[in-house]
Amino acid sequence: MSTTLVSDAVEPYAIAFEKLRGELPGGDRVTELRRGAMQRFGEIGFPDVRQEEWRFTDVSPIARTEFDLSPSAGSLDAADLAPYSYRDCYRLVLVNGHLAPELSDLAGLPSGVEVRGLAAALGAGSEAAEAEVGRHAAYAEHPFVALNTALWRDGVLVRVPRGVVLDKPVNLVVLGTPGGQPLAFFPRVLVIAEESSQLTIVEQYATLGEGRYLSCPVTEIVAHPNSVVDHYKLQRESSSAFHVATFQIHQERDSNVSSHSISWGGDLVRNDVNAILAGEGCEANLNGLYLVEGDQLVDYHMRVEHVAPHCDSHELFKGILEGSARSVFNGRIYVHPGAQKTDAKQTSRNLLLSRDALCNANPQLEIFADDVKCTHGSTVGQLDDTAIFYLRSRGIGEEAARSLLTYAFAADIVERIRVPQVRQELEEFLFRRLPKGDIVRQAV
Amino acid sequence: MSLLEIKNLYARAEEQEILKGVDLTVEPGQVHAIMGPNGSGKSTLARVLAGDAVYEVTDGQALYKGQDLLDMDPEVRAREGLFLAFQYPVEIPGVSNVYFLKAALNAIRKHREEPEMDAMEFLAYVREKMKLVKMEESLLQRPVNDGFSGGEKKRNEIFHMATLDPVLAVLDETDSGLDIDALKIVADGVNSLRDDKRSFVVITHYQRLLNFIVPDVVHVMVDGRIARTGGKELALELEERGYSWLEQKVATGAAAPVEA
Ligand SMILES: Nc1ncnc2c1ncn2[C@@H]1O[C@H](COP(=O)(O)OP(=O)(O)OP(=O)(O)O)[C@@H](O)[C@H]1O
Ligand SMILES: [Mg+2]
Numbered sequence: 234m235s236t237t238l239v240s241d242a243v244e245p246y247a248i249a250f251e252k253l254r255g256e257l258p259g260g261d262r263v264t265e266l267r268r269g270a271m272q273r274f275g276e277i278g279f280p281d282v283r284q285e286e287w288r289f290t291d292v293s294p295i296a297r298t299e300f301d302l303s304p305s306a307g308s309l310d311a312a313d314l315a316p317y318s319y320r321d322c323y324r325l326v327l328v329n330g331h332l333a334p335e336l337s338d339l340a341g342l343p344s345g346v347e348v349r350g351l352a353a354a355l356g357a358g359s360e361a362a363e364a365e366v367g368r369h370a371a372y373a374e375h376p377f378v379a380l381n382t383a384l385w386r387d388g389v390l391v392r393v394p395r396g397v398v399l400d401k402p403v404n405l406v407v408l409g410t411p412g413g414q415p416l417a418f419f420p421r422v423l424v425i426a427e428e429s430s431q432l433t434i435v436e437q438y439a440t441l442g443e444g445r446y447l448s449c450p451v452t453e454i455v456a457h458p459n460s461v462v463d464h465y466k467l468q469r470e471s472s473s474a475f476h477v478a479t480f481q482i483h484q485e486r487d488s489n490v491s492s493h494s495i496s497w498g499g500d501l502v503r504n505d506v507n508a509i510l511a512g513e514g515c516e517a518n519l520n521g522l523y524l525v526e527g528d529q530l531v532d533y534h535m536r537v538e539h540v541a542p543h544c545d546s547h548e549l550f551k552g553i554l555e556g557s558a559r560s561v562f563n564g565r566i567y568v569h570p571g572a573q574k575t576d577a578k579q580t581s582r583n584l585l586l587s588r589d590a591l592c593n594a595n596p597q598l599e600i601f602a603d604d605v606k607c608t609h610g611s612t613v614g615q616l617d618d619t620a621i622f623y624l625r626s627r628g629i630g631e632e633a634a635r636s637l638l639t640y641a642f643a644a645d646i647v648e649r650i651r652v653p654q655v656r657q658e659l660e661e662f663l664f665r666r667l668p669k670g671d672i673v674r675q676a677v
Numbered sequence: 678m679s680l681l682e683i684k685n686l687y688a689r690a691e692e693q694e695i696l697k698g699v700d701l702t703v704e705p706g707q708v709h710a711i712m713g714p715n716g717s718g719k720s721t722l723a724r725v726l727a728g729d730a731v732y733e734v735t736d737g738q739a740l741y742k743g744q745d746l747l748d749m750d751p752e753v754r755a756r757e758g759l760f761l762a763f764q765y766p767v768e769i770p771g772v773s774n775v776y777f778l779k780a781a782l783n784a785i786r787k788h789r790e791e792p793e794m795d796a797m798e799f800l801a802y803v804r805e806k807m808k809l810v811k812m813e814e815s816l817l818q819r820p821v822n823d824g825f826s827g828g829e830k831k832r833n834e835i836f837h838m839a840t841l842d843p844v845l846a847v848l849d850e851t852d853s854g855l856d857i858d859a860l861k862i863v864a865d866g867v868n869s870l871r872d873d874k875r876s877f878v879v880i881t882h883y884q885r886l887l888n889f890i891v892p893d894v895v896h897v898m899v900d901g902r903i904a905r906t907g908g909k910e911l912a913l914e915l916e917e918r919g920y921s922w923l924e925q926k927v928a929t930g931a932a933a934p935v936e937a
Contacts (some may be wrong), residue, residue, distance in 0.1 A: 381818045618731070625728070626752075627778075629752060630784065643771075677778055
């Protein structure tokens with residue numbers, strides 16, 4: 234029976250938690266949070282496809298895998314890290330969920346700004362960390378948030394104090410180094426932008442080595458009044474990786490958060506992106522681009538909640554699917570009573586480059602205020618034959634023409650990326666990935 | 678050798694027969710005009726020549742420089758010097774007009790075993806061509822045809838043509854909808870490229886264009902066939918009399934075998 238299956242799958246996590254709980258960081262509140270989360274995970278277990286939120290994403294391969302739940306950090310050197318370390322950034326590196334201070338670089342960090350390991354921050358009694366961790370990402374209905382909340386070993390705290398504009402992006406590199414027994418880790422990221430502050434953060438997820446693993450991060454962003462946060466996520470893990478992430482945004486009055494989530498790696502990838510626009514005058518721009526091939530699955534579950542009036546949210550997601558890859562885009566916009574003058578716009582576009590690729594796009598608007606503007610649109614299509622012919626008629630070969638148009642499809646996301654290192658990385662990836670990429674490189 | 682020799686060409690799309698035995702021969706250095714009523718198959722002929730896979734050739738042949746044109750991929754035709762200016766140029770957001778042209782030109786040069794142009798050379802080269810069609814610099818940097826006005830699109834086609842330096846250029850209604858200034862720019866562009874080797878096939882509805890681009894030969898296409906061929910005075914006659922007298926001729930001609 235399925236209940237036995239659930240408890241079978243859950244048991245190793247409960248055992249690991251019992252074993253580890255003494256050494257997991259956090260004061261009273263965080264410890265209590267962990268306990269509650271573990272208990273909740275025990276109750277709900279892994280989701281199955283009969284649940285609405287997991288209808289198209291079967292996580293049973295994760296539930297079935299026996300993970301090493303407290304993998305060691307391993308030892309990496311600067312050369313291993315080179316492909317992921319961007320110049321002109323404050324850098325923090327996590328390896329298998331452990332902070333790697335020797336690979337990090339925080340030189341020149343302005344005083345008063347915190348960019349540090351989360352465990353260390355809690356250990357040193359950081360009030361902000363102790364107060365805010367787990368306050369925003371709710372675990373009750375989300376088993377993977379529950380797992381992360383219970384089991385996270387380390388992560389990152391970014392806190393930019395009132396009025397400070399952080400001069401360089403924070404580059405967070407989360408590496409998995411699988412090999413041998415599959416491993417799982419649960420990085421925790423907390424970003425606090427205090428009143429009228431401004432910061433840019435880039436989360437990178439990557440793999441060194443081969444083998445199964447699960448990376449299961451939770452990132453919470455708290456944008457205080459009038460703050461500006463520019464967030465990027467680059468998920469480029471190996472094709473043996475499971476990646477199940479939750480990104481939780483809490484926005485206070487007049488704050489402005491923009492996020493670009495780029496995903497081309499992983500075997501099974503699930504991203505929950507939740508934004509709560511709690512104060513008046515907020516703006517949230519949530520964009521994404523995913524490229525999947527082979528048997529890859531990428532699932533974006535968006536939930537934007539307009540709680541206060543006069544807030545704008547704009548979502549633009551684009552997907553490029555090849556092989557028998559699948560994508561899911563579930564876009565929920567929830568407008569609370571009283572959130573008048575909401576302007577919410579959601580667009581999802583998918584480009585299918587093969588016959589076997591499949592996408593599910595599902596907009597869900599729940600509107601309980603009457604003076605609002607909410608629009609959504611989703612398209613699924615192939616490359617335009619007329620455009621291919623037009624390019625070929627000018628001497629461009631067929632493959633190059635297809636690649637050019639594919640690039641062009643992605644271009645409006647690429648162009649929105651304001652961190653040159655990230656933008657360049659994505660462009661380079663596209664030139665590598667697309668057939669005749671050298672011609673595309675010339676032509677764009 | 679003729680530059681282009683079309684014999685008894687039949688083509689169809691979606692079960693509909695469109696070209697029904699086209700014969701047309703173009704010598705090097707000539708300008709041919711093709712006129713004819715809406716839906717008679719002019720664009721279809723142009724697109725079949727350029728290699729649009731939407732159309733299926735069911736009979737006949739087309740020789741280009743003595744080679745089987747219909748056997749070549751569209752990009753090979755372009756690299757061999759065939760150019761089609763589209764009746765409805767396609768908007769391609771995300772691909773810059775100038776970089777795209779550079780990639781196209783280099784693909785053509787590579788095919789001709791000429792060295793590729795680097796960015797500096799290309800820019801100098803392209804500036805010359807821009808003058809020819811009075812293109813604004815801003816249209817270079819924008820994505821291909823994206824948000825261009827009708828006139829800008831047509832001019833961009835001529836600009837592409839001038840840059841890619843074709844041997845045979847087919848212009849499909851490049852004059853339609855243009856004001857007189859834009860029309861002159863297009864015509865000047867074509868005229869400046871005329872020489873004893875390069876040929877043009879100019880599809881148009883309006884004899885006005887032919888005041889500026891004076892053709893050597895004028896054809897009238899009716900119902901998928903060349904119904905009449907003459908000198909430039911034929912265009913004037915068409916302007917006066919319309920097409921109906923030719924359409925009737927074709928109708929009776931087509932009816933004849935059925936009656937027999
Ligand atoms: N892709 C296609 N599929 C089906 N029918 C087509 C297709 N292209 C053209 N046709 C049909 O073939 C006929 C000829 O069309 P074509 O565009 O070649 O005419 P035209 O002479 O260029 O007309 P116009 O002067 O209006 O541009 C028309 O009846 C048209 O509807
Ligand atoms: Mg036409």
